[in-house]
Amino acid sequence: MSGLLAASRLIDSLSRIMGKLSEYMVLFCCLISAGNAIVRYAFNYSSNGWLEIQWYLFAFVVMLGASHALRNNEHVRVDLIYGAVSDKAKIWIDIVGLILFLIPVCIFLTWLCWPFFALSYTQGEISGNAGGLIRWPVKLILVAGFALLSLQGVSELIKRIAALTGQISIDTKYEKPLQ
Secondary structure: OHHHHHHHHHHHHHHHHHHHHHHHHHHHHHHHHHHHHHHHHHHOOOOHHHHHHHHHHHHHHHHHHHHHHHHOOOOOOOOOOHHHOOHHHHHHHHHHHHHHHHHHHHHHHHHHHHHHHHHHHHHOOEOOOOOOOEOHHHHHHHHHHHHHHHHHHHHHHHHHHHHHOOOOOOOOOOOOOOO
């Protein structure tokens, strides 16, 4: 189990790095958006490339930030019983959810997105908009994001199993969103 926990720490480090990168991408997206608005209104000039880079960056933020959110236990849950059960039951709910839903779905989506990216890359797909960008980088981020989320799911599964066997302690605290 110590080897698996070491692998889990490595995956967690990768997710932490991608999360930090996502935070900077939010800043870049805001700066590009503000700069684009200033140029549009001050100089009556705009470029589709600048608009597209904003949604590319947003896709990067979401897809790379998802594993970071899962690692920090800040992901969205459908809390029907989770908040009312013991810590051990929460760990079991997490294990079942990871094995039956998150990991298989993310692996399947990674597999589905690969041909979508590969075709775009081999064809040199470019946006149909004037001044638009190449499309394969944003399609690659789909593959990378789902693969990274799959890996983080495996890391979380390792940690939950280690917590059940008493080898580590994990925080199962979940704050229900205010609604």
